[in-house]
Amino acid sequence: MLPNLAFHVLTDREWSRGRSMLEVASQAIDGGATVIQLRDKLASTRTLIEEGRALRQLTRQRGALLIVNDRVDVALAVDADGVHVGQDDMPGDLARRLLGHDRILGISAGSMDEAVAAIVAGADYLGIGPIYATRGKADAGEPLGLELIADIRKRYTTPLVAIGGITPENAEDVMRAGATGIAVITAVVNAEDISLAARQLAHALIV
Numbered sequence: 069m070l071p072n073l074a075f076h077v078l079t080d081r082e083w084s085r086g087r088s089m090l091e092v093a094s095q096a097i098d099g100g101a102t103v104i105q106l107r108d109k110l111a112s113t114r115t116l117i118e119e120g121r122a123l124r125q126l127t128r129q130r131g132a133l134l135i136v137n138d139r140v141d142v143a144l145a146v147d148a149d150g151v152h153v154g155q156d157d158m159p160g161d162l163a164r165r166l167l168g169h170d171r172i173l174g175i176s177a178g179s180m181d182e183a184v185a186a187i188v189a190g191a192d193y194l195g196i197g198p199i200y201a202t203r204g205k206a207d208a209g210e211p212l213g214l215e216l217i218a219d220i221r222k223r224y225t226t227p228l229v230a231i232g233g234i235t236p237e238n239a240e241d242v243m244r245a246g247a248t249g250i251a252v253i254t255a256v257v258n259a260e261d262i263s264l265a266a267r268q269l270a271h272a273l274i275v
């Protein structure tokens with residue numbers, strides 16, 4: 069089995085080929101996903117909470133972690149394991165204060181300065197990306213490549229989760245550069261066979 073933070077799958081209605089969020093998450097866990105991140109930019113707060121409750125039940129039954137994207141309030145409301153915030157979301161130190169120390173705080177970083185600030189704010193892991201060109205986030209910016217991961221890894225032990233354009237073909241390179249794990253949308257959510265796609269990624273993580 070992969071370590072806890074090794075393999076994040078982010079939900080995305082738009083890329084799911086009409087399949088339900090629960091079905092996508094369940095098959096992703098079948099294939100080896102260790103974290104499901106509830107990411108639904110279009111949902112109302114009420115819908116997010118319904119999705120979060122359903123995913124909470126699934127992830128508990130199946131031994132996966134549940135992280136909520138962007139929304140500390142929703143993470144607390146559905147008793148998620150944690151929250152992921154980016155540079156335009158609630159500042160990391162405030163998120164940490166609201167979450168307490170028993171839940172996981174992930175913070176995005178796209179530079180060494182952002183990484184240091186996130187670590188100081190109390191991040192349990194950093195989301196580093198986009199590593200490669202991505203279809204999953206329209207405003208993700210230019211690909212960073214692997215250098216930032218390697219540079220942060222030389223200085224800090226904080227777990228690093230690589231995101232953006234990760235596939236079974238490049239996942240091994242990402243891990244060798246010093247990542248602790250990966251996060252994906254399209255490579256799993258958009259796959260015809262979700263559990264097979266997840267299994268192929270999970271396999272590439274064992275380096």
Ligand SMILES: Cc1ncc(COP(=O)(O)OP(=O)(O)O)c(N)n1
Nearest residue numbers: 152153154155176195196229231251
């Ligand atoms: C694991 C992980 N890393 C990075 C992100 C991106 O967060 P953010 O920059 O806030 O962008 P959105 O996902 O909110 O569009 C993430 N979600 N997860």
Ligand SMILES: Cc1ncsc1CCOP(=O)(O)O
Nearest residue numbers: 202204205232233252253254
């Ligand atoms: C949410 C996010 N943050 C940086 S890239 C990205 C999207 C990742 O999607 P994909 O795995 O399909 O490239």
Ligand SMILES: [Mg+2]
Nearest residue numbers: 138153154157
């Ligand atoms: Mg965000």
